[in-house]
Amino acid sequence: MTQSYRIETGGLINRNKKISFKFNGTSYFGYEGDTLASALLANGVHLVGRSFKYHRPRGFFGAGVDEPYAVVQLYRNGETEPNIKATEQELFEGLEASSVNCWPSVNFDIGAINNFLKIFLPAGFYYKTFMWPKSFWYKIYEPFIRKAAGLGVASTKHDKERYEHKYEYCDLLIAGSGPSGLASAYSAAKNGAKVILAEDKPRYGGSLLTSDVNIGNQSGKDWADGIISELKEMPNVTVKNRSQVFGYYDHNMLVMSEKVSDHLPKTKKYHPNKRLWYIRAKEVLISSGSIERPIVFGNNDTPGVMLSSAAKEYLKVYGVLVGKKPLVFTNNDSGYETAIEFKKHGVEPIVLDSRSNPQSEIIDEAKNLGINIKNSYVVVAAQGYKKVKSADVATISEDKKTLGKIENINCDCICVSGFWTPTIHLVSQSGNKTKFNEEIDAFVPGVSKQNETTLGAANGVFTLEETLKTSFEKGKELSKKITEKDNEISIPNVVEKKYSKHDKFWCVPLPKGKSYKRFLDFQNDVAVSDVEIALREGYRSIEHVKRYTTLGMATDQGKTSNLNGLQLVSEIENKVVPSVGHTTFRPPYTPISIGAIVGREVGKHSKPTRKSPIHNWHEEHNAVFVDAGVWLRPRYYKRGNETLFEASKREAKNVRTNVGVCDVTTLGKIDVKGPDAAEFLNRVYTNAWLKLPVGKARYGVMLREDGIVMDDGTTTRISENHYHMTTTTAQAANVLSHLEYYLQLVWPELNVNVVSTTEQWAGAAIAGPKSRDLLQKLFPKTDVSNEGLPFMGYVEGDLFGVKARIFRISFSGELAYEVNVESDNGRFMWEKIIELGEEFQIQPYGTEALSTLRIEMGHVAGSELDGRTIPYDNALEGLLSKKKDFIGKRSLQRAAFVAEDRQRIVGVVPLDKKN
């Protein structure tokens, strides 16, 4: 297949490297450096999709992030991703893409019938048409709309790609590498500031790649290349392409999505697909440039109608002609730049200028080249269904209200320029109240809200000379505040053409008797008539009009549609645009992959996995694990073909008849120390703690202030001013925070310190009638008799040279002990217990058997303390001290808590008292 729309030479693509790709099943080729859009246009493909609501044919409208239509489904290395702008997707070998919004195919789309039924689908059609009868919505209307609409399909498979998050701090973050971004980055970098320069496109330079200017005796592009290579050499500068700063959040935190691998057939080993940067910047320079805005006319959504700047970019960057019989429709001088580029490549453009007698350098140049220019002319409507075939044009009166006789001009594309709209999305996200600039008919940044400064076209400055001057100065000034250096920069000479004034004209009136659709929002199929209906039906606030009509919504966020929509509302309402105001620009500026947002926190990485020091032993002995908070605990130890029930029954029975050992390392442990520790515990727990002697443990329950049980566990008095508190595995972190709250804020007069010791100790519960015999073997030098170590007693012991703490506490009612050793000795302790326990038929038991044993004894097993129950509900009221106050006590008088019919957890006993 030949690329009939590719010019012989020129452009920034690599013509030595051909790349083959498929679109809607057809094979094509392009070159390295192409986007999917430029490669398709080189092959003469203009039809890429169908519109959202009316399923009208859709082509390319822009050449970058501003593209509202050309959204495709991408297939890459066995994965698929929806919502990809063909104008941003770089071509790689083997790329496959398909159209969205069309069923069964882009050429024959059944939904296009909506186009002929459009009278039934006006503004608010979601609200009105499909609302009655109500029962039809879920079963009939919604599935139909979902099938016929939608912007692609999300993959249901596990995503094999890896995404990373990165946190970064810098002095200056500069969003956009056009002239203002480069100049400010350069002077800030020279002052030694830590600079991040971000460019969303693969190539740096922004408008310098396509404009015909001269900076310091070089072409704009050569100057940009020089600055970039100098910046890349500097250690204090990070230069990132394919990186979109898409959100400006609080306290100068911006988020940037770096496409690391999207331009490659396959992600390189150890590389992420995308990297999300969270950047905290001291100063933010927004050099996001401007987007050309369309002029509204009949059928202005026909494939082949596109922004004049896009046509120029396809030609200058990609060597692609968007048409061979171009019509340029403009209200300002920008259209002439595009016309001149066409002319230079042997294509004869016709320029329609809405102005009656514009004069400028560039217009003279166009005239000298012999370009056909028609003043006071407008495009009334594009003709052609799947592609522009001709244009109905007419003269327009000075007041722009009356059209002359309609003529038809043969053309294959219409390049539109309705002047420029500063890209103020980031500025607006920062909280900056933007203001309307009459001079350029657009909103520009107002007073800075955070530390943001806007430069160049994004600030409504459209001359290169002024942009460079202020950008060099701003970069210098802001970096000087931080680094206190003041490096002198000489500002280069600029040669650029002077522009004449643009025409304040944005919408071509409908000729008598015609009802062409004139689109404002191309992505959401919002036409002039829809906004008119919304206003007629009483919607006044621009935010309401937006929601009723869908103008400026979704992934496009009004990039090309916003101002024309506002112009229309202001005209009908007879208000000035600034009093209508613009809708809120919301992050993200452009669609961001869910994968990039999630980052590494997928699957098991969504939370850390914590393992006890005895974990490997459990694994070696067929433990089946269960999640307990972030910990993994053995649920049971599987023997042969045992089921969970069989194994836990066996383990529990062995505890009742012989002896069992359970890993209780995961229990939360908190050291409570200080002269007022007893008083503190007395306030924290519901029962009395002042008289607990050294060497004794006590079970306690603690409440929240609202009376709900927070946690339970035993606390042991190790020495006079030292208590060892245990908590449930799940509540350990909350309990520590709770204790700190009271010590730091409520009772700072108490001399107490708390610290988590959960990780410092490994614990084993030894339970069963033979547990004391085993304990004696483990600690031959310690008296563990009933007298030496009574119930709730505590002693220190020597476990074959390892220091141990021995508690006589029972989790499940029978004779039981808990042994703690320092974590590093955990496995040693465990293996000793197993080894010496062999003669007593010891078996390890898991959480399932533990719960069974606890339930059999009528103890709370954990799940009753679910953050909804008070002590009474769990039969814990015996632990409530009547003599003293404690956290949450007053709440227990609440009417609902003392109600007669309050639900209560009760034990169940079998009638025969046996089974």
Added chain:
Amino acid sequence: MLHIKCPHCGMRSQNEFSYGGDATVKRPELNKEVTDQEWDNFVYNRVSPRGKHLELWQHLSGCRQWIKVERDTATHEIFKTYKANEEIA
């Protein structure tokens, strides 16, 4: 994400902190008779102001200190941060 100045550690990202609610609420003294209304005010009733709000945060993944933060709930502007026992200006 907010940037909060811990009075003990300096500027840190919000994800190191956890929120602790209204800092002006005072717990009734222990062992003191309080009416239902007083207790409810302490446990449940909070104003939700738009604008300046003195609130508690704990520097959970840092020094673990509870601190007081004066923040605008609408704009997220942080005016000042205080140590737990510091006099509020």
